[in-house]
Amino acid sequence: MTDRLPHRRTRPRGSRPVDLAIADVRLTPVLVADPPLLNTQGVHQPYTPRLIVEVVTADGVTGVGETYGDTKYLELARPFAAQLAGHPVSDLNGLVTLADRIAVDGSRVETAVDVGGLRGAQTADKLRLSVVSAFEVACLDALGRSLGLPVHALLGGKVRDAVEYSAYLFYKWAAHPEGAPAGTDEWGAALDPAGVVEQARRLTERHGFTSYKLKGGVFPPDEEIAAVRALAEAFPGRPLRLDPNGAWSVETSLRVAGELGDVLEYLEDPALGTPAMAEVAAGTGVPLATNMCVTTFAEIEEAFTRGAVQVVLCDHHYWGGLRSTQQLAAVCRAFGVGVSMHSNTHLGISLAAMTHVAATVPGLHHACDSHYPWQSEDVLTERIVFEGGRVAVSDAPGLGVELDRERLAVLHGRWLEGDGALRDRDDAAAMRRADPGWVTPAMPRW
Known part of the structure; x- marks a missing residue:
């Protein structure tokens, strides 16, 4: 099910305005159809995981963000989200500070090429930043909607x-x-x-x-x-x-x-x-x-x-x-x-x-x-x-986009009910469906 934090309306200490404090956070992992696109690591799986992040202010304004949806990101996003009740959506610098407090399971951090993004070596710090990015975007979206300003x-x-x-x-x-x-x-x-x-x-x-x-x-x-x-x-x-x-x-x-x-x-x-x-x-x-x-x-x-x-x-x-x-x-x-x-x-x-x-x-x-x-x-x-x-470039408040909640529910239902192996992108595993002997090539390949 979509993760949801309990609603909280208490005023944060100091002069933080209540209407800009985070009251709810929703994390919705989804599986999205993906074509069989080839790369040096293998082929895209039929579905790719993404994580949709929503932050809701105390006055009911919702902002949205998106990032990778593989298990290692979701496992970090959950404890991070649990710290955000009462946090002002305008305190973007504080998001990184909060993320630094969360330990990352070293067994889930790859040290070679990350096939999900083909982006080089992955570290615990990079993993945290990939999670923080979705929350920062969601906070900017909520802040823009609250102030009537576009994110730009x-x-x-x-x-x-x-x-x-x-x-x-x-x-x-x-x-x-x-x-x-x-x-x-x-x-x-x-x-x-x-x-x-x-x-x-x-x-x-x-x-x-x-x-x-x-x-x-x-x-x-x-x-x-x-x-x-x-x-x-x-x-x-x-x-x-x-x-x-x-x-x-x-x-x-x-x-x-x-x-x-x-x-x-x-x-x-x-x-x-x-x-x-x-x-x-x-x-x-x-x-x-x-x-x-x-x-x-x-x-x-x-x-x-x-x-x-x-x-x-x-x-x-x-x-x-x-x-x-x-x-x-x-x-x-x-x-x-x-x-x-x-x-x-x-x-x-x-x-x-x-x-x-x-x-x-x-x-x-x-x-x-x-x-x-x-x-x-x-x-x-x-x-x-x-x-x-x-x-x-949209001049509407926030990002200028709206969630289709029915569609979000369908894609989340696929994540809940589908093959658990698809919750982690693995281009090499997808390639082995066609070629059981496939081994991720050593680099350089040529």
């Missing part, structure tokens, strides 16, 4: 009225393996250059995208070079990116950069880790982007001073929220490093949050990533729309 105004004001997103292309199967739960998928297979180009055409026709990113690391590099070349021919002059998630050696990365240097906007995480990325950067003029070797402030110094990356793909889910994203963008600007946005499988709440913070970041010169077009299900009353590859 609470973040200092927007510098653009719409945020550009790229078409996120994937190699994919036509359907999930036989015996897997039935998920919705109307896209068909994309396993060669022609399939990738057709996928890009459909995304462009539906959403108006004008830049394209291909998730690589799936097939040998020459096949993925051919796919990018086919995209360049089909969409001449359009920005193209390729992301093999650290699957290549330094030598392979340099070869691919050499062969595609005339068409790539940037090459994302071709090799694994800052030292390898620095070697690649030193040997090519193609800009390198990352969401794997720079995922915390502590990782910035080495990457920037070694010239390992030229674009950081931020993600408010694991940087700790929208304000931390702004801080990251400011550091990038100081070092002359570009910034854009990474995307994990997400719903409309996260897309709204991404759009609000992106609207406040100066110098956002690269289209942001988004999985949203791949998600056939959502928890909002109205889906967010891309027009000309852009999402308009």
Whole structure:
């Protein structure tokens, strides 16, 4: 069942206004249909877990947030939520302080690549920040609704009225393996250059995208070079990116950069880790982007001073929220490093949050990533729309979105009643349904 804290109306100490104090917190884990998208770790499962967070103020205003829904996040979110009764929604700095008090079970923290986000090494601190991010967004939403202000105004004001997103292309199967739960998928297979180009055409026709990113690391590099070349021919002059998630050696990365240097906007995480990325950067003029070797402030110094990356793909889910994203963008600007946005499988709440913070970041010169077009299900009353590859920045109070409670209940019911193994994203396990002998490849893969 949805977790709910007892209602509490007592006035906090000091001058905190009662109407802005948190009275209720609701945590609703859901399973959302996901197509069989391929990456170097395996394939997406039929359903992906997400966690919907609601904070309710003492005067009944509700704010919403969203983050990863795997068990390790939920197990941390529950004790964190239990501390929030009486906490002002405006005290965003205090959220991190409260999270630091919660112990993280070391057995549930992976030290290798986190397949849920393909985001590099995961630590207890990163796990906490991924949970805090959803609560920060929910508090900002509630605060904005209470004050009649959009979230971007609470973040200092927007510098653009719409945020550009790229078409996120994937190699994919036509359907999930036989015996897997039935998920919705109307896209068909994309396993060669022609399939990738057709996928890009459909995304462009539906959403108006004008830049394209291909998730690589799936097939040998020459096949993925051919796919990018086919995209360049089909969409001449359009920005193209390729992301093999650290699957290549330094030598392979340099070869691919050499062969595609005339068409790539940037090459994302071709090799694994800052030292390898620095070697690649030193040997090519193609800009390198990352969401794997720079995922915390502590990782910035080495990457920037070694010239390992030229674009950081931020993600408010694991940087700790929208304000931390702004801080990251400011550091990038100081070092002359570009910034854009990474995307994990997400719903409309996260897309709204991404759009609000992106609207406040100066110098956002690269289209942001988004999985949203791949998600056939959502928890909002109205889906967010891309027009000309852009999402308009809402000026409505808070995030400007509304929960569809009936739909939320359906997706939560799936989480309650479905296969418990699907509550933790595991791309390798999903791949073993089709190939029982599948082993997560050692890196570098090529």
